Amino acid sequence: MGKRSRQRQKNQNAGRDDRDSNAGWGAGYVDIVKENKLFEHYYKEQGLVPEGEFEEFMEAMREPLPATIRITGYKSHAKEILHCLKEKYFRDIQELEIDGQKIEAPQPLSWYPDEQAWHTNMSRKIIRKSPLLEKFHQFLISETESGNISRQEAVSMIPPLLLKIEPHHKILDMCAAPGSKTAQLIEMLHSDMEVPFPEGFVIANDVDNKRCYLLVHQAKRLNSPCIMVVNHDASCIPTLQINSDGRKDILFYDRILCDVPCSGDGTMRKNIDVWKKWTTSNSLHLHGLQLRIAVRGVEQLAVGGRMVYSTCSLNPIEDEAVIAALLEKSEGDHQPA
Template identity: 30%
Template sequence: MKLPEAFADKMKNILGKEYEAFEAGYDMPRQYGLRVNTLKISTEKFEHIAPFHLTKIPWIENGYYYEEEDAPSRHPYYYAGLYYLQEPSAMTPASRLPVNPGEKVLDLCAAPGGKATELGARLRGEGLLVANDISASRAKALLKNVEVFGIPNSFLINEVPGNISDRFEEFFDKILVDAPCSGEGMFRKEPEVMKAWSEDKPAACARVQKEIILQAAKMLRPGGMLLYSTCTFSPEENEQVIQYLLDNREDFELVPAKGYDGFSEGRPDLAGGNEELKKCVRIWPHKMQGEGHFLALLHKKGDSLNTGAAAVTSAVQDGQQKEEKAVVPASEGLKGAKNITKTDKAVLEEFFCDVYMDIDWSRVEIRKGQVYYVPGALGEQRGVNFLRNGLYLGELKKDRFEPSQSFAMALHKSDYRICLNFPWTDSRVSKYLRGETVTVDDMPIKRQRGWQLICVNGYPLGWGKLVNGLLKNKYLPGWRMR
């Protein structure tokens, strides 16, 4: 791979004797990675059921290399949200921000959702995930990925950071800023990024990054943690941005991120000589099996928070564990609901008598027939352009309730009484994912008509409606397999 001359000269100055090894790395094949969704399945169980050639990514607890021929994006487990396809180094930032269930977490530059989905999975449905992207088109991709992952406690927004910071000052416990950057670390993975690179791009990106990180600092509560990351080698966008924050906010300090033998220290010599910058992490592709990355973990001085290793876990309640607890229909809670009309309540009770999910009906909102389960930690937010506030449950129509695709993805098999469960090898699974009608007269059926939760090996894919032995396909058209 022929590198831009100005970039090569810059890297020679940064790397010195290591440059030859760095340059040779561009002739090596890229690595392919997937990250297990521990909100739905444990890593141990995933290893047991996945028909792929998996090798553990040593510094990511729920990350795996796979072979290109495995084609995991075509497998039904991908549509069930059991994993996210992500470059191995790009998994690092979310893995090093210590998120605990119940916290309020912001991913400020979140699309397409690789880092946001990991943060949401580790919240385990408790607390709040706010995920933002300034691009409306990219924010739509973010919404889909969050919904596929089954994250119920999200607030997805499409705003500039300044508008968010005005409304969320000192609100968040944890913030991740994966800043837009010149992308130098992605040249091998995405050669088109190299073609778009120019010598003045890092400086232009740095100006934006400095503004973003100051807005993020404003939104972090005292005692909170902020993780800044880029996929570039440029010190203007890395150590120099961190030093800019430290110069402008005396209440911030660098703290060491969870280490790994292949990580390299930050470079104080490239940003004024502050030795604290050694606490930053550089990932070099000639030293690790991944692309280039930079990250820095910062603490906002003040009341301490629980930022222990308990946040990084692959523990998950699988279907059997949940089944032991799921004994009360969700419709029972409707009896005390005061924010739902009598007519809507009757329709919802009919559907939710088959749902065994713990729902706080005081958090259910109905807007123009659309039913949402909003996060309890958010409160009222006006003046913010959002795509989704909480979990979209479905739509109320004259005499019925139609559950949504996102609701199906947030359920476990044991959360709904009427399920049709197919093995992934059954040809009807791909037919269902393509939106086709399928026959199910050979399957054990609890109810001959009405809504069925369609599962693959016990993991929900979406809804179908049974009519005379035929399953009318309700899989969301925009998500269908092509």
Template identity: 30%
Template structure:
């Protein structure tokens, strides 16, 4: 049985959902606002003969033509663009960091969302990019350097035990919690994500996710914002993890605008019920926008 079939009751059109999951994922790049503008990248692509088209819901994203690779163009080498899955751009939009703020990306490597956060902060303020994988941290540092990011501090720690001591004990204004997950939503580019799927893995990684989200809430100031995101469809890793946080911490789910098609988070799964506010979370399915699958929710820490 295809593991994705367990989500047929959640999909408005299961046949379209499965068909989309079997199609190759379009190649997308994000304009790095620290070094370039969409118009500048557009002109560079045209001069280099790169086939592309704008993504309607985000002016800083371009879909490349079939066979085009983000890394094969000089705008990539110079840090003007970053190869990034389209829905991967959602969490930074939801977090909405401002120039001069203190921002934590607790699972940052290899850096697609971190560099996006830096650009939205206009490279000002403090941005901490944390990960516990040394090899991935090397990629984070390399990508940040290529993109001209200068407000980034890179740390290596288990996000479940992230310490504020190196930062004078001062909590963050905003924290991005893009956690490790079962990656079911990446099936269009990583078929092995489904081929190696097991419920034991889903339930095991959910425990890690609960710990990461809990610590992220603790290190975010009262009135601050925490955005939780995954690239999986599993409610065990999405709504159930959020439910645990809502029960354990003084925080609440808040609405946020998303300029592409999504459906609300669910309030029931396999006999388990979740708060009605879970509808403020957003589920993104591959057949709605011709993207990967994604989940994103925005929390406000009580003031």
């Protein structure tokens, strides 16, 4: 790998989306000073938060992130896991009291289909005080290791939902590792249990060769024939060709997930390093890469297709500015949904 390729990979890894991995069921006990005056000044000036609500916004950023899980697999299998969770654990947890306080049972995410995603504010300290909660915790660990449950942040589950996947869609996941969103895409392809082998497929790409093995692991546990993992720089991912009636045609994708490397300043509730290391230069350095990846994405989008661009950053330089530049370059060929 040449010097420029190594630098490109280093830049993409530096801002990788950290939302796929969940902070866990309760954080550690080390007290961290959650302050960054430059961050506060910058976002006050941006005016993203309604007037009079900025202090409330900052307090919310200092709160621990609720732990979330997503039940993985195809519909029939996922329903069995959900039934087990409800009947064996959630029902008893609702009646549980610790130190005179009633424990709030895990709650489903109202916007996620079929109650397949749940969140809880239970800390490790509370879990250790109850044999029932400890048993529940061990069940989650076991099911996560076997691939039946993914510990995935709620916000990470949103982009695949917005793609509105159908079984015949050809899908490109441009910056896919570690692969929780890729797994969602595969599951959506198989949403119709009457179709054992969907026409569509997912091509999952990542610039980091080692992280591609995580993608392979995610795909393997779903036993789907509809996934291919590739290892390219997303900003110049090659065009593929397919055989169609004896001739070679360029492959255009019906759906593209463009979840680009970012500064990650929207992850402050779990990523403590952001409080200490955030500067305005983080986003400025990534904007060009993000735009190049987005441009390469729309170049491979089929007519009438949909691309979802996402980051875990609050910064308009990484979000609105990228989309504005992309629309300007497209000269009317693409429209925001």
